[in-house]
Amino acid sequence: MKPVWLALLFCAWAFGLSFGMTRLVRYEGVAGTPARAPDSWPEQTSLPLDAARPTLVMFAHPRCPCTRASIGELAILVSKLQGKVTTHVVFAKPAGTAPGWEQTDQLTGAARIPGVEVHVDAGGRSAERFGARTSGQVLLYSPSGRLLFSGGITGARSHMGDNAGLDRIVSIVRTGDESRRTSAVFGCPIFGEKS
DSSP: OOHHHHHHHHHHHHHHHHHHHHHHHHHHTOOOOOOOOOSBOOTTOSSOOOSSSOEEEEEEOTTOTTHHHHHHHHHHHHHHHTTSSEEEEEEEEOTTOOTTTTOSHHHHHHHTSTTEEEEEEETTHHHHHTTOOBTTEEEEEOTTSBEEEEEOSSSBTTBOSOOHHHHHHHHHHHHOOOSOOBOOOOSOBTTSOOO
16 A cells, blocks of 8 residues: 555544544533423422422433433432432333333442432323433422422533532532532433433
């Protein structure tokens, strides 16, 4: 092969690699649709509101690969708050899916976190009542049912590490400082086509 062709082949390879990496980095940093969470705990939900301490609810798609990072960050959050919140993880199960469709490592991982109660949301009714649209959406409500926080607890899709959402929830629970009540949420659409 002539050196000119080798150089052209190398340039095409480098361009393809650069293009692919740029697309991946952009995708990781694109936030999902934030929840239109009600300001007060919905009356029509089967999820229990703790009247003694804040209630944290995470909504998740069981087949979203981004959810693994959200579950990992939730384990860190629960450890930091040491029983100061009641925690629920709600996994959407779209209508028409096969029995056991929601049984994934994300659901199993959430169930292993001490003190976390896992729920399967048949038809996504709870997600709809709470306005959740993106997997990894976290809502924090006061014991009286007032919305304290709405957002995500990862800094990008599928990435664990320091992030604003986790820090803001810890601050709200520990100090009562509600000056920063939102963060971006990164994940797949809850009502998407993951199969």
